[in-house]
Amino acid sequence: MKDRGKKEDGFRVPEGYFEVLPGRIMERVRQERTAVPLRRRFYRVAVAAAVALFLAGGTWFATREAFAPSPTEQGLQAYILNNEEVDEILLYDFLEQEEEITPDEKNGDEDALISYLLTEGVDENMITELY
């Protein structure tokens, strides 16, 4: 079997096949050209939506601790007022007292306690030892 250049392979095509083929291929190329940008546009929108979803989820996850109520004084007040049957005036009095305690008043309390102990008949010497 020797090589003698091109040889007939016996394969034929339907009549007119090669005349119409360039036009058919060009038609397919045009179809692909319009189909590809649509597909690309879809991918772009899908990627943008996925990124936005990811960022929103990440932001929510990172900030949910920051938005949780902290046990501040105002928060505590609101909680007690909303959830417990506490007299509002008494609560404010209590908070004001806590804030406004002075050394003089502390001494005043001491004096009141001493006079109370005396009226109750506690020995004066004992009281002097204690204070």
Place this chain on the structure above:
Amino acid sequence: MESYSDQELLDLFTDPVQRERAFTLIVEKYQRRLYHHIRRLVISHEDADDVLQNTFVKVWKGLGRFRGGSELFTWLYRIATNEALNFLKRERKNLFRPWEGYERQLEETLESDEHFSGDTILKRLHKALLRLPEKQRLVFNLRYFEGMRYEEMSRILGTTEGALKASYHHAVKKVESYLRED
């Protein structure tokens, strides 16, 4: 039809206004050679038509990036060969009657092919070729039917000339043996 060199066609393709015309001229210039190259591998006209169209669609997509590092015809043959081999691989996976083997089905297609006008000896040769390993069949086709030089074949298939000569030699021996058996 006007006769353009490959370089002239490539230059024409770079002009956006002339792009479609240049591409059509490339299709017209190479469609017959590529068709027969593909047809000898896939056997049926309908399959060859599909593979050839896919080949040229890929050529269109890649031609803008083709820098002429190789000859246009080498590049076209490489795309057509890859498309045909991928087609055969897919067909083997999706066999209608897997127990018969793909080559047997190709033989049947050849037997009943209304677009085959070769004589009995040529048909026997094609049937013998279907028994060869794919690469040997490919090398035999390019060498025997197209008279392609090993150097060109080497650029298309990315194989050394020595390996191609060995493939062809084995293919010829096997084909001779098959033809003697039948």
